[in-house]
Amino acid sequence: MRVSTAKGSTRCKHPLCISKVPIFSELGEEELTRIASLIRQKDFAKGEQIVVEGTDLGGLLILNHGQVKTFRVTADGRERILQVLSEGDFIGEKNLLAGHPLTYSAEALTETRVCFIPRAEFLNLMRQYPDILFNITAELCRRLDRMETMIQLDTTDVSQRLNAMLIEFATKYGESSEDGILVNMPLSREGIANYIGVTRETVSRKLKEMEEEGIIELIGNRKILIRDLNTLR
Amino acid sequence: MRVSTAKGSTRCKHPLCISKVPIFSELGEEELTRIASLIRQKDFAKGEQIVVEGTDLGGLLILNHGQVKTFRVTADGRERILQVLSEGDFIGEKNLLAGHPLTYSAEALTETRVCFIPRAEFLNLMRQYPDILFNITAELCRRLDRMETMIQLDTTDVSQRLNAMLIEFATKYGESSEDGILVNMPLSREGIANYIGVTRETVSRKLKEMEEEGIIELIGNRKILIRDLNTLR
DNA sequence: CGCCGTTTTGAAGACAGTCAAGATGCGTGG
DNA sequence: CCACGCATCTTGACTGTCTTCAAAACGGCG
Numbered sequence A, B: 001m002r003v004s005t006a007k008g009s010t011r012c013k014h015p016l017c018i019s020k021v022p023i024f025s026e027l028g029e030e031e032l033t034r035i036a037s038l039i040r041q042k043d044f045a046k047g048e049q050i051v052v053e054g055t056d057l058g059g060l061l062i063l064n065h066g067q068v069k070t071f072r073v074t075a076d077g078r079e080r081i082l083q084v085l086s087e088g089d090f091i092g093e094k095n096l097l098a099g100h101p102l103t104y105s106a107e108a109l110t111e112t113r114v115c116f117i118p119r120a121e122f123l124n125l126m127r128q129y130p131d132i133l134f135n136i137t138a139e140l141c142r143r144l145d146r147m148e149t150m151i152q153l154d155t156t157d158v159s160q161r162l163n164a165m166l167i168e169f170a171t172k173y174g175e176s177s178e179d180g181i182l183v184n185m186p187l188s189r190e191g192i193a194n195y196i197g198v199t200r201e202t203v204s205r206k207l208k209e210m211e212e213e214g215i216i217e218l219i220g221n222r223k224i225l226i227r228d229l230n231t232l233r
Numbered sequence C: 001c002g003c004c005g006t007t008t009t010g011a012a013g014a015c016a017g018t019c020a021a022g023a024t025g026c027g028t029g030g
Numbered sequence D: 001c002c003a004c005g006c007a008t009c010t011t012g013a014c015t016g017t018c019t020t021c022a023a024a025a026c027g028g029c030g
Helices: A029-038 A093-098 A119-128 A130-154 A158-173 A189-196 A200-212 B029-038 B093-098 B119-128 B130-154 B158-173 B189-196 B200-212
Strands: A040-044 A049-051 A059-065 A068-073 A079-085 A105-108 A112-118 A174-177 A180-184 A216-219 A223-226 B040-044 B049-051 B059-065 B068-073 B079-085 B105-108 B112-118 B174-177 B180-184 B216-219 B223-226
Touching: A029 A112, A029 A119, A059 A093, A059 A119, A068 B130, A079 A130, A079 A189, A079 B130, A093 A119, A093 A130, A093 B130, A112 A119, A119 A130, A130 A158, A130 B068, A130 B079, A130 B093, A130 B130, A158 A174, A158 A180, A158 A189, A158 A200, A158 A223, A189 A200, A200 A216, B029 B112, B029 B119, B059 B093, B059 B119, B079 B130, B079 B189, B093 B119, B093 B130, B112 B119, B119 B130, B130 B158, B158 B174, B158 B180, B158 B189, B158 B200, B158 B223, B189 B200, B200 B216
Parallel strands: none
Antiparallel strands: A040 A112, A049 A105, A059 A112, A068 A079, A068 A105, A174 A180, A180 A223, A216 A223, B040 B112, B049 B105, B059 B112, B068 B079, B068 B105, B174 B180, B180 B223, B216 B223
């Protein structure tokens, strides 16, 4: 899974690609260059831990490219995935805005590059460009909605949760083809299990069931073809 | 359950009691009076629906007094409580900040008074006093943390979820006494069930179990005495 | 093509859900 | 202030779904 480097925009030749980040969308060329100077970047290999729950990050982390899962670990040692982040998403909002330590851990699902902006610098930036805080807040609202939806789904049976996950990933990572929507799953079976709060065995069984019903087709371990999206709803 | 009207502060004689609201904490007397003029207030009886999921509120609702539950209804008709709100908490943040329709319904648990500030007015206010947005955002971070915690808890068994709920309500609504902490529960058994995502029968059985173990004592349907808070953790 | 990690499959068991009946608490009116 | 009646809560027996543990199959990478 390689990321194409040429994307039309000239600024994307800049190694930090700040312009991709939605929270900076209102800023001009000059400001973006200034921000770029504040940034330190770091690369992570697939499977590497990026941040750990409970620690103090001291700034905001912005995904430059790659996919990252954020998760919490339960008292009995199970992992629960909260989100799958992609390019432009951020980590550490609560630390930045409310001074709280990180409320989740994060791990790279693919090769990943992240940009770090120290807290003090970012607060300055927000004072100068109030739209940045507004953009971040809007994203927080979206996350809140997602978390509320997950809680709502946890009150239902496994099939409904699987359906919701398939619809979500189909929207985010699916490509339409003649036979339906081909989804490149960002998560393994175990990842799916940790995302919807069940065991991997249950995921296997339920997906097989759905395949037998003709709703989906399992292609290897990382691709799912959704034959009919409407049946899922 | 009657709310005392005299609370020491002189401004509290003002019917709207804006000064109680944390998100306006940085404002002076004059601004508070100005805000008060923008406000319409409304009273709700216990059990009344305050807002409905999916509708457009057109502003922010701030609790003046009383207790309110916010909840979503699942596809199969079950209710899942997201939060119990009290004095100073707000409803409709996603509508205000991101233009989204309400993501949850709300119902009064006690007699309740709410203040409504129309969206346009509130956005103006935020432009003049940037701290307001900051305060709201900090509260959003706290809610996000809570929602993440609920998702994490949903991955564990019922006992752990009950423990977490008892600790939370003990902190918020408990009074220390010689025998332990006496908690005035804001929710019925069914409410507790909808809060932690199980059936009311299961709540009954688990609470009884805890009583037999000597951890808690059930006093009627709305009071719980926590003998030893440490055993819960 | 072969090997190792991941996934699937099977059987048995546990936990919470369901349905139904009985008890209790609590607000109401006398 | 007490007694009544309804709503809420408790209790019991049974069922179903998901988990657990173990072994076999698969697929993806070198």
